[in-house]
Amino acid sequence: MLARTVRHVLQNRSFHTTPICTTFWVKSKKQGYEKEQPLLPTKKMILEGLKDLKDEIIMWKEEVKEKLETDPILIYRPNEIDVYCRFNTREEVEKWIVTSDSDHNEGYSRANFELSTAGYGLFNGIVTANLPKDGRIKKAGYASIRSQRHTKSFRRNTYYDWSTYNTLVLRVRGDGRPYMINIGTEGTFDVTWNDIYHFVLYTRGGPHWQITKIPFSKFILASNGVVQDKQFPIPLNKITSFGFAVSGRGGFDGPFSLEIDYVGLEYDPSNIEEFAYEMYKQEKYIVAT
Amino acid sequence: MIRCRNCVISIVNSRLRFQTYNQSKRLCSNNEKTEEEKNYENNREKRERQHEFFAKRSLILKGAFECVEHKNKDSFLDMIDIFINKDVNRRNHTEFIYAALKNMKEYGVQRDLVVYKKLIEVMPKGKFIPTNLFQVEFQHYPKQQQCIIDLLDQMEDNGVMPDYEMEDMLINVFGRRGFPVRKFWRMMYWMPKFKNLSPWIVPNPPPNDAFDLGMLAIERMCSVDLQSKICVYHTKDVESSIEDTWIVSGQSIVQQDLLKQHDKKIGLFIEGPFNIWLRYRCISYFILRSEAPKNFIEHNDDIEVDDVSDIDVPIFSLGRVKQKKNKVAILRSVHEQKDGTIYAVCCTGVSSKDSLLSWIRLLEKNGNPNLADLLVLFKFISPTDRDVIVQTKEPTVKTNGENDTNEDNKN
Numbered sequence: 198m199l200a201r202t203v204r205h206v207l208q209n210r211s212f213h214t215t216p217i218c219t220t221f222w223v224k225s226k227k228q229g230y231e232k233e234q235p236l237l238p239t240k241k242m243i244l245e246g247l248k249d250l251k252d253e254i255i256m257w258k259e260e261v262k263e264k265l266e267t268d269p270i271l272i273y274r275p276n277e278i279d280v281y282c283r284f285n286t287r288e289e290v291e292k293w294i295v296t297s298d299s300d301h302n303e304g305y306s307r308a309n310f311e312l313s314t315a316g317y318g319l320f321n322g323i324v325t326a327n328l329p330k331d332g333r334i335k336k337a338g339y340a341s342i343r344s345q346r347h348t349k350s351f352r353r354n355t356y357y358d359w360s361t362y363n364t365l366v367l368r369v370r371g372d373g374r375p376y377m378i379n380i381g382t383e384g385t386f387d388v389t390w391n392d393i394y395h396f397v398l399y400t401r402g403g404p405h406w407q408i409t410k411i412p413f414s415k416f417i418l419a420s421n422g423v424v425q426d427k428q429f430p431i432p433l434n435k436i437t438s439f440g441f442a443v444s445g446r447g448g449f450d451g452p453f454s455l456e457i458d459y460v461g462l463e464y465d466p467s468n469i470e471e472f473a474y475e476m477y478k479q480e481k482y483i484v485a486t
Numbered sequence: 487m488i489r490c491r492n493c494v495i496s497i498v499n500s501r502l503r504f505q506t507y508n509q510s511k512r513l514c515s516n517n518e519k520t521e522e523e524k525n526y527e528n529n530r531e532k533r534e535r536q537h538e539f540f541a542k543r544s545l546i547l548k549g550a551f552e553c554v555e556h557k558n559k560d561s562f563l564d565m566i567d568i569f570i571n572k573d574v575n576r577r578n579h580t581e582f583i584y585a586a587l588k589n590m591k592e593y594g595v596q597r598d599l600v601v602y603k604k605l606i607e608v609m610p611k612g613k614f615i616p617t618n619l620f621q622v623e624f625q626h627y628p629k630q631q632q633c634i635i636d637l638l639d640q641m642e643d644n645g646v647m648p649d650y651e652m653e654d655m656l657i658n659v660f661g662r663r664g665f666p667v668r669k670f671w672r673m674m675y676w677m678p679k680f681k682n683l684s685p686w687i688v689p690n691p692p693p694n695d696a697f698d699l700g701m702l703a704i705e706r707m708c709s710v711d712l713q714s715k716i717c718v719y720h721t722k723d724v725e726s727s728i729e730d731t732w733i734v735s736g737q738s739i740v741q742q743d744l745l746k747q748h749d750k751k752i753g754l755f756i757e758g759p760f761n762i763w764l765r766y767r768c769i770s771y772f773i774l775r776s777e778a779p780k781n782f783i784e785h786n787d788d789i790e791v792d793d794v795s796d797i798d799v800p801i802f803s804l805g806r807v808k809q810k811k812n813k814v815a816i817l818r819s820v821h822e823q824k825d826g827t828i829y830a831v832c833c834t835g836v837s838s839k840d841s842l843l844s845w846i847r848l849l850e851k852n853g854n855p856n857l858a859d860l861l862v863l864f865k866f867i868s869p870t871d872r873d874v875i876v877q878t879k880e881p882t883v884k885t886n887g888e889n890d891t892n893e894d895n896k897n
Contacts, residue, residue: 315825336643373706373763375684399684402762403707404773404828405820417676424676447643448596448766482622483668 223387230301257350273361278461281357281439282344284318293440297322297340302329304337306445313456317370321454324445338445340453343379344438357436363468365411366461371400372454374443380416380431381438391421394431398441406458414470426484430472551589559601562586562593566604579608580633587640596644597691599652605637606655615661622663634659634666638673645690647677692765697732699769700833703762704736707771707831710820714738717852721834721844731835733845737853740819745829745854752776753861754829756842760867770837774830774846774862782824839864 284290290312298304308322326338349355376398383390394416401407418425443453554561569582583605590596616626625631656667686706693699708714716736721727758772821828834841850857
């Protein structure tokens with residue numbers, strides 16, 4: 198009798214009368230946006246893997262050497278800009294990932310990141326809030342660039358450690374639009390996979406360059422693009438990626454261009470702020486619900 | 487939702503679905519389809535009568551917002567008033583609000599707080615307030631709550647900051663635990679923080695007039711140099727000009743001095759049009775520039791202080807002390823960049839070649855006499871196929887657009 202009941206229950210397991218709740222468990226980091234790439238033949242995969250292995254071992258050797266030879270830098274001289282990335286070569290620019298809503302047929306914005314005629318990284322394209330009329334998409338109109346996840350040898354994930362700095366320095370030439378700076382702090386668990394810290398980059402526009410300094414304390418935590426009620430200061434030793442984004446919503450449809458010379462880091466002793474937003478305890482069942 | 491085949495009227499009502507479908511079929515069967523297409527104007531009255539007929543039956547007409555002739559704020563508010571006063575039950579108010587939200591842009595009211603408030607007024611007071619914990623947790627009246635959340639979302643997208651009257655209105659509708667109220671509180675926490683954060687202030691709303699926009703744009707670009715002077719010229723002051731338009735030009739004394747020192751053998755460029763955005767308005771501008779001198783050093787202080795591999799110790803390196811070169815150099819102005827020296831910026835009323843030629847003549851008259859001897863080339867960037875948005879069924883990415891440079895000789 199029991200066996201029959203168990204079998205009955207097991208057999209009927211695939212039948213759901215309610216929609217499946219996927220709130221708690223997330224399958225992959227891309228959350229449904231992954232591209233399926235066909236696997237290479239086993240022989241080819243082994244050969245290519247061995248090819249990569251050579252470079253990876255060289256990289257690993259350098260890492261070990263660096264660890265043994267160099268002492269950790271304990272003091273960073275104040276007000277000195279250390280460049281995190283400078284876009285002066287094609288390779289440096291091509292390393293970055295460009296995305297826009299048209300990539301997944303979710304809109305009509307287009308973007309590319311290339312070397313400008315003056316020899317800097319140029320993030321340009323066109324953003325539009327037009328929606329594809331498929332009844333699936335509610336909102337559209339963004340474009341973004343992002344650095345790849347920071348890795349060390351043998352493709353192991355690692356983090357940038359920026360904890361000795363407190364200010365972000367950017368030398369850019371924009372077109373008057375506000376852009377968004379995204380600093381990814383991807384964590385181990387699925388709830389923290391899409392943690393990104395944001396802040397606005399206002400651009401002057403015009404032919405002149407501008408240098409913008411933004412304290413890290415100003416950055417806002419958002420997960421999956423939703424600003425969080427419970428805010429935390431940015432964990433500067435856990436930085437995984439860096440990027441810019443632009444939106445075409447609210448009448449901002451049209452071409453955009455942001456020329457970037459470098460992204461730098463600085464320790465500014467005059468900036469003593471830890472976190473710019475209120476951290477006091479909120480009323481129960483209102484915040485983060 | 488049922489859509490009548492012969493006209494654009496859609497009817498939303500779950501209870502009377504089939505009944506009304508038959509009715510609408512009967513109503514529209516009199517009209518020939520082709521005739522209606524041809525004589526859209528003539529049939530408007532007929533349509534309005536139909537609408538009245540449906541309005542009496544307290545149904546929502548999805549096409550109602552599209553049918554209005556004069557689309558402005560007043561007619562939009564009238565529509566809301568009609569809906570509010572039509573019926574005690576206010577059936578299908580969420581559908582009405584969604585239809586209104588969708589059509590706000592056409593009425594030009596998408597940045598108007600008053601209109602959003604008026605839309606919230608459509609919601610009945612007190613009915614949706616949860617009375618116990620479970621109702622709160624399970625989003626009491628979810629469709630209505632989501633509707634107002636979408637409304638607040640649209641406000642956010644358009645940069646409309648709510649006020650505290652709206653808080654009271656939302657609390658009256660959904661109670662203090664309502665999700666729209668929580669969204670309102672979030673908005674009121676974050677939006678004021680960014681409202682006036684931009685270091686380059688632009689009035690809200692930005693001016694519609696191209697001249698005012700041009701003035702703002704040039705002022706903004708010239709904020710890089712405090713000595714900049716903004717002049718308004720008129721092309722009719724130049725004898726040979728064809729057009730009659732305005733030119734807003736920005737130049738500083740530093741730039742004038744640089745132009746004076748400019749080598750006559752090297753040509754100048756007028757480049758553009760480039761875009762500058764002032765909030766959601768965009769205007770194109772042109773620049774007068776030259777290539778950077780060949781001996782341009784980007785950083786004046788190129789001594790690597792971190793390099794400890796070769797420190798000069800005078801005692802140990804007596805015989806081979808290198809004479810350090812004198813590193814003193816003239817401090818460069820902001821206008822001398824690695825990718826060129828910028829001499830002036832301008833916006834013109836028509837952005838044509840002729841008006842730019844007049845600009846050069848006027849600059850020559852006003853403090854830059856040596857422009858007469860200089861060679862000025864036009865370097866126009868034509869809009870590429872990237873800039874043309876075509877709505878196709880499947881968006882495709884085209885990246886092979888090239889900048890078409892069109893060089894023309896002056897003098």
